[in-house]
Amino acid sequence: MLRIIRIGAFTVAYAVAASAPASAQDASILHAQLDELAAAINDDVVAWRRDVHANPELGMQEFRTAGLVAEHLRSLGIDVExxxxxxxxxxVLRGGRPGPTVALRADMDGLPVTExxxxxxxxxxxxxxxxxxVGVMHACGHDNHVAIxxxxxxxxxxxxxxxxxxxxxxxQPAEEGPGGAAPMIADGAMEGVNAVFGLHVFPTPVGTIxxxxxxxxxxxxxxxIVVRGVQTHGAMPWGGVDPIVTSAQIINGLQTVVSRQVDLTNSAAIVTIGQIEGGNRGNIIPDTVLMIGTIRTLDPDIRERVHERVRRLAESIAAANGAEAEVTIDRGYPVTVNDPALTNRMVPTLRRVAGxxxxxxxxxxxxxxxxxFAxxxxxxxxxLGVGADDPSLVHPNHSPYFYADERALPIGVRALASLAVDFLTGNPISQE
Ligand SMILES: [Zn+2]
Ligand SMILES: [Zn+2]
Structure with a gap:
C-alpha cells in the first residue's frame, strides 16, 4: 500500500516509495483485464456518445445527461450523489482493498452553437x-468525455x-461557464482525493495523447480599464485632460508588461486589448475611454505578476497625464497545472495506452x-486526439463543424482507466 504524506495543500502519495508494489506480472494481468473490459464496453461507449451528442444541454441544465450518468453508475453498484x-x-467506487483515492473528471455541457x-x-x-x-451542440466534444x-x-x-x-x-456541469468545478468542490467533491485525472478531446490525430x-x-x-480625463473642445485640448491620448499610451505601455517584465523563459503570457470605446465626434475630446481585454498566463506566479504590472502601468501612465485609470481584473479559471511529479510518474501509463x-x-x-480540481x-x-484522417472533417473545438473520430473513444477509456489503476496500485511500470 502507498504511504501518504501531506505537504502543504498537496498529498504526495507517490513521492515515497510504495512499500509493496505489485509485481510487473501482476501489473500486466491487471492491464490485460482492463484492456479486455474496455474492448467489451466499446459499443456501449459509442452508443452513449451518440445519444449524448444528439441531446446536448447548456451549462447547469444538464438534467438529462446527469440522469443518464447517475442511472449507469447505480447499475454498476457505484454510490451516487x-x-x-x-x-x-x-x-464513488470502493475497491476490494484499502488504498488511496483517485478522482476522474468529465464535463457534461454543450455550447450555444447550431450544429x-x-x-x-x-x-x-x-x-x-x-x-x-439558439441551437445547442457538443461543439467542444464533452459528449465524448461523458461517454468515455x-x-x-x-x-x-x-x-x-x-x-x-x-x-x-x-x-461536472458548465465547464464552458459559469464553471461547475468550483461549486462541486464547495460541495465536497474533492474531499479525500489524492490525485485527479481528466482529458479533453482536440482535433489532433486520432488516438494520440x-x-x-x-x-x-x-x-x-x-x-x-476605464480612463477618466476631463472633456474639452478638440481645438483646445489644454482646456481638459485627453483620455484618448492617455489610452493610446496605456495600450502601447501594456505591450511591455509581457515583453519586458515577465520571465518568458518560464512560460508565455498574453495581454490583449480587444475593444476600445471613447468619444463620438472628431472635434470633441471625451471625458472617458473604456478598454476591454483579456490576460492569459500559464504560470500562477506570472499570473499575479502580470495583474500587478498591468494595474501599475495603467494607473501610472494615466497619472502622468493628469488622468485616472480604473483597472478591473475579473479572475477567470486559474492555470491548469499538471503536477510535474505525478505527470512524470504517469508517462509510462500513457505510453502503454497510446504508444x-x-x-x-x-x-x-x-x-x-x-x-x-488540480x-x-x-x-x-x-x-485526446479525435481528428479524422480526412482533413475536410478536421475543425477546431467550438466550431459548428466540430467532428470527433470515434476510434479515439477506446483509447480514452483505456487512458483514464489505466491512470486510475496505475495510480492506485503504485504504478507498477511494466517493462514492455
Ligand atoms: Zn470548450
Ligand atoms: Zn471543453
Missing amino acids: TGVGGTGVVG LADVPFASKVRAEWQGRE LMGVASVLAGMRGDLPGTVKFLF AYRTGGMLAAADGLR EGAQVLPASTGAEDFSY EEAPGLFIG
Whole structure:
C-alpha cells in the first residue's frame, strides 16, 4: 500500500516509495483485464456518445445527461450523489482493498452553437441562451468525455475486487461557464482525493495523447480599464485632460508588461486589448475611454505578476497625464497545472495506452476549470486526439463543424482507466 504524506495543500502519495508494489506480472494481468473490459464496453461507449451528442444541454441544465450518468453508475453498484455543485454527479467506487483515492473528471455541457456537422446523430436541440433562441451542440466534444468516463466506470467496476483504494467519478456541469468545478468542490467533491485525472478531446490525430508538465492550459482573466480625463473642445485640448491620448499610451505601455517584465523563459503570457470605446465626434475630446481585454498566463506566479504590472502601468501612465485609470481584473479559471511529479510518474501509463502517440504538447492559451480540481490535489490533464484522417472533417473545438473520430473513444477509456489503476496500485511500470 502507498504511504501518504501531506505537504502543504498537496498529498504526495507517490513521492515515497510504495512499500509493496505489485509485481510487473501482476501489473500486466491487471492491464490485460482492463484492456479486455474496455474492448467489451466499446459499443456501449459509442452508443452513449451518440445519444449524448444528439441531446446536448447548456451549462447547469444538464438534467438529462446527469440522469443518464447517475442511472449507469447505480447499475454498476457505484454510490451516487446527484445535484453536486448544481447538476453535477459524483460516483464513488470502493475497491476490494484499502488504498488511496483517485478522482476522474468529465464535463457534461454543450455550447450555444447550431450544429452543421454531417453526422446522423447531429443535434437538432434548441434552447434559450441570454434571452435568445439558439441551437445547442457538443461543439467542444464533452459528449465524448461523458461517454468515455461512463465506460471507465464500467471497466473499473468490473475490476473492483482488485483495486486497492477508491475511485471518484466527477461528472461536472458548465465547464464552458459559469464553471461547475468550483461549486462541486464547495460541495465536497474533492474531499479525500489524492490525485485527479481528466482529458479533453482536440482535433489532433486520432488516438494520440498529449501531455505536458506544469502549465497545460492558461488562466483566462478579463481586463477592463476605464480612463477618466476631463472633456474639452478638440481645438483646445489644454482646456481638459485627453483620455484618448492617455489610452493610446496605456495600450502601447501594456505591450511591455509581457515583453519586458515577465520571465518568458518560464512560460508565455498574453495581454490583449480587444475593444476600445471613447468619444463620438472628431472635434470633441471625451471625458472617458473604456478598454476591454483579456490576460492569459500559464504560470500562477506570472499570473499575479502580470495583474500587478498591468494595474501599475495603467494607473501610472494615466497619472502622468493628469488622468485616472480604473483597472478591473475579473479572475477567470486559474492555470491548469499538471503536477510535474505525478505527470512524470504517469508517462509510462500513457505510453502503454497510446504508444508513440503519447507526446508532449505545447501549452494552450485556452482555459479549463479542471484547474480548480488540480488545485485541490495533484492533477494531470491530457489531450485526446479525435481528428479524422480526412482533413475536410478536421475543425477546431467550438466550431459548428466540430467532428470527433470515434476510434479515439477506446483509447480514452483505456487512458483514464489505466491512470486510475496505475495510480492506485503504485504504478507498477511494466517493462514492455
Ligand atoms: Zn470548450
Ligand atoms: Zn471543453
